[in-house]
Amino acid sequence: MYGLSTEDLALQARARELGDELIPWEEHAEAHEGRLPPEVAARARARVDALGLRATNMPAELGGGGCTMLQQVLVQEQVGRVTNGLMWFVSTPPQWWAGVATPEQTERWLRPTVAGERSECYAITEEGAGSDVADVVATARREGDGYVLNGVKWHVTSYNHADYVFFEGVLTDGPAAGGHALFVVDLPTDGVSVVRNPAYSHTLDHHHPVVAFDDVRVPAANRIGEEGDGMTFSYAWFRFERFMVAARCVGAAGRLLDEATAFASGRVVGGQPLIERQLVGAMLADSAAELFAARSMLYEAARGVDEGRDLKIQHAQASMVKLYCSEMAGRVADRAVQVFGGRGYMRENVAERFFRELRVERIWEGTSEIQRVILAAQLAKRGAAALC
Structure with a gap:
């Protein structure tokens, strides 16, 4: 599905493996101001190198993964499956810096950051x-x-x-x-x-x-x-981060759909699984449809970057995926809380945590309203066919 290569799927699986190892620690983190036990955090960071997830967006000559944009999206999607920012250490240093850093900057800051020695x-x-x-x-x-x-x-x-x-x-x-x-x-x-x-x-x-x-x-x-030149670098950072935000939102929505579906399938109300209640089933169906649309859009836009699509189009599509994926994830989180009912309002529940965490995705790296302004301007200049 989604036309992913064997290499893409292997990288995705390794990132998912790390996420699965950290998910059992989410409730601990929630109860301890987001922190993990030191030994757990150290082990998780060591796993980043073992799984080949270090600085996937950076050139191999600097010690990075040299991954395509699509592959970077696949990794960050798995980062998004885990609440409490527990996979944020799967970092993506400033990709734009590699092309403009002086030799001194490269050795003093950039290369050590790629290696995970600085942040x-x-x-x-x-x-x-x-x-x-x-x-x-x-x-x-x-x-x-x-x-x-x-x-x-x-x-x-x-x-x-x-x-x-x-x-x-x-x-x-x-x-x-x-x-x-x-x-x-x-x-x-x-x-x-x-x-x-x-x-x-x-x-x-x-x-x-x-x-x-x-x-x-x-x-x-x-x-x-x-x-x-400062604005040039900021725009490059925003463009990249909007893809990463979108990817993490898709990952979160996928986790929520899995968890809510499993709960609704096992919860029996009046002798009938909750998922067979049409109003509940409809919420899950809507979430599945929106997730499929969001993931398809995200992967296609990422492939456009890899293919060297016009930079203005890349900028507009970064706004498009950030807008749609962040708002989609918010809707999925809201439905998941509703499906879980009272359980969904408990901090020990994944839906409650994501309900809080995902709200900011419509704000940082440019609000939803700013993304719409960018898209409207590009539509006026280039027409819908160029963007869609």
Whole structure:
């Protein structure tokens, strides 16, 4: 099904195997602020290398998996099957960086990240700059042979696990003044501090704090690409991450459908399996149909990237799959809670956890509304035939 090769299926199976090993630990994580016992976490991380799941999106010459976009989607789909972010360590370092990193950046940050020895986070979003990063007001001022960075960033996901951060700011002077630049900032660094660490709906061991950058000094060697290139890298990151969000949503929906179907088949009400009650069966049927549509769309769009489809079309289809798959997963989660009934409202139940966790998928990496704006603009410029 879906035209997957033998190699694709083998990679998918290995990722699923890791997920199956972690699923029994979900309730423990829920009760312990998203954390696993240290020995379990260490064993799981070792399995990433054993199963060939390390940095699937990075070139083989850097130590990555050198996988196709379709294969990356297949792996992240399995990551999405597991609640509490327990498979987030199956990481995908910034793919765009491989093409622009200097030799120093490659050896200092990129190669160790691919090897799993270092980890990153992004400081882009601000209080007044969410889905549209053009509204960023954080600044980067040239001073001597380096830059001084200032700004307050919100939702800096995985900050507590990172040892360096990407900071995007507006250049205040020079030929590219008003343009954006992206910098690497090691953690800890003087001037970088957590303002507050808000609690979120989900129970993950990955925090999303508000982080202040106060007169943070970095050398010019920490700038990625040229002055004014920052938005280019952000757009590439958003495009990639929208595929990964869509993949994880498909994985979550698939897990929910399996669990809800098994429960409805075994639960007997009035002498009849719950799944034979038409209103319950209809919810499962709708979920199956939407999952099939979402997965088919996602795989086709990923193949388009592998085939070198026009970059503007890739961008539009990334928005399309992120929009549809995230909203589909939300509907499936809502139905699953309903099928489980009172059990579905208990935190020990997979449907309850996904009901909370999946809500953010319609927000981060660009809200559903932003995806619709992008798609409408592309329809106006290119017509439906180019996108569909």
